[in-house]
Amino acid sequence: MFPTIGQVGRNLIIPGGTRTIDATGLLVMPGGIDPHTHFEVEMMGAKTADDFYKGTRAAVAGGTTTVIDFVLPEKGQSLIEAYNNWRQRADSKVCCDYALHVGVTWWSPSVKKEMQQLVEEHGINSFKVFMAYKDSWMLNDYELCHVMETCAELKALPLVHAENGNIIARNTEKLLAAGVTGPEGHALSRDEEVEAEAVNRACVIANQMKCPLYIVHIMSKSAVQALRLARTRQKQPVFGETLAATIGTDGSHYGNACYRHAAAHVLSPPLRAPHTAEAIVDALAHDDLQIIASDNCTFHEKDKELGKNNFSKIPNGVNGVEDRMEILWQKAVNTGAMDPCRFVAVSSACAARVFNLWPRKGRVAAGADADLALWDPRRERTVSAHAHHHAVDFNIFEVTDPARVQPVAAQGARGGRRRRGPRAVGPAPRAHRLRARAPPRRRLQHIRGD
Ligand SMILES: NC(=O)NCCC(=O)O
Numbered sequence: 001m002f003p004t005i006g007q008v009g010r011n012l013i014i015p016g017g018t019r020t021i022d023a024t025g026l027l028v029m030p031g032g033i034d035p036h037t038h039f040e041v042e043m044m045g046a047k048t049a050d051d052f053y054k055g056t057r058a059a060v061a062g063g064t065t066t067v068i069d070f071v072l073p074e075k076g077q078s079l080i081e082a083y084n085n086w087r088q089r090a091d092s093k094v095c096c097d098y099a100l101h102v103g104v105t106w107w108s109p110s111v112k113k114e115m116q117q118l119v120e121e122h123g124i125n126s127f128k129v130f131m132a133y134k135d136s137w138m139l140n141d142y143e144l145c146h147v148m149e150t151c152a153e154l155k156a157l158p159l160v161h162a163e164n165g166n167i168i169a170r171n172t173e174k175l176l177a178a179g180v181t182g183p184e185g186h187a188l189s190r191d192e193e194v195e196a197e198a199v200n201r202a203c204v205i206a207n208q209m210k211c212p213l214y215i216v217h218i219m220s221k222s223a224v225q226a227l228r229l230a231r232t233r234q235k236q237p238v239f240g241e242t243l244a245a246t247i248g249t250d251g252s253h254y255g256n257a258c259y260r261h262a263a264a265h266v267l268s269p270p271l272r273a274p275h276t277a278e279a280i281v282d283a284l285a286h287d288d289l290q291i292i293a294s295d296n297c298t299f300h301e302k303d304k305e306l307g308k309n310n311f312s313k314i315p316n317g318v319n320g321v322e323d324r325m326e327i328l329w330q331k332a333v334n335t336g337a338m339d340p341c342r343f344v345a346v347s348s349a350c351a352a353r354v355f356n357l358w359p360r361k362g363r364v365a366a367g368a369d370a371d372l373a374l375w376d377p378r379r380e381r382t383v384s385a386h387a388h389h390h391a392v393d394f395n396i397f398e399v400t401d402p403a404r405v406q407p408v409a410a411q412g413a414r415g416g417r418r419r420r421g422p423r424a425v426g427p428a429p430r431a432h433r434l435r436a437r438a439p440p441r442r443r444l445q446h447i448r449g450d
């Protein structure tokens, strides 16, 4: 049985033998819930570096005590078989609580049956679909209709990766033909409109299928606007998730002349213009977005090298599960955009409610799971790849010296031929400007239950 919180209050009668932890001056908060991680998954010809041990170890180091990972079946593979594989991988390694969403990466009547089985027999209540990754995980609109209709029948929630995969595919062909092969091509192939169109389309399909909806990793102001329209005009039950990466760094890194540096920032949808971070924090603060996740999906440098001559082959993904909460605190609470209660809502409580973990998780109350973060709002920590708990030696939140960042030639980025020949060696990441205050001092505290 999981330890639960026995009592909350003043002047408590403490049972003998209880270990006391002095939390004077600290905030006692529900442990973070990160509803979007990819541990030990194969994608784009590589396997993620963080496995369920290292990934959850990094989570706990940053104050997150529950993660929700994604089962991603191959096209044609049984969903139940893939789910069992994921359970097998995770169960023996995780060092915090975890749950699973299941991807629907192909469609047939047998998939529908398996979705029902996953809900009824395995407690799955969320299914992820992709509008991007053409020729691998992408579904067409007709298939999306079926998945959403089935989710509505099962009272499950569809999670959507919203980008227009067909436009991305065509833009990629054109960029490559024009000689744009470097990581900057990744962002050029999928601008904000490509994301916002898909957010709008996903909302329309969900509305037609009478289904609630959750859009994962919203990365742009245009996408937030599309979501806001659906939530207000249509009064649709639509939830929006953004990422620590969106508020902790930006798309200027795609212009770094160092391939290793630029490729390390490649994820989808891509990082946007620097002013996006403030707008996304504002959206989180005002409930246009409800949840911040990490989409932790780390790859070793040798794997990112797969796209050295073709940006569309760079395995997509960045770190974030460890730094998510501190980045949010720094960018939202320390700036005054958000109070600590909203911080708890977007980093823990809203995810607990959306994914049916409430009332066990996401709150500090008698009877809830005793997953607590003790948070010191005065302590400072420097983000660094040397000190983090991930399996990779790069951290997108580590600040590099701007003087050593060499912008890629403008004509290259706009579709002309890229400058060949010697290019400056990019920055070896130098520590350590970003000061994320308030690391949790102790992460997973089990208060003795009755
Ligand atoms: N987001 C990303 O670039 N990588 C992970 C896979 C996904 O969520 O699309």
Ligand SMILES: [Zn+2]
Binding pocket: 161, 216, 217, 268
């Ligand atoms: Zn995605």
Ligand SMILES: [Zn+2]
Binding pocket: 036, 037, 038, 295, 297
């Ligand atoms: Zn993801």
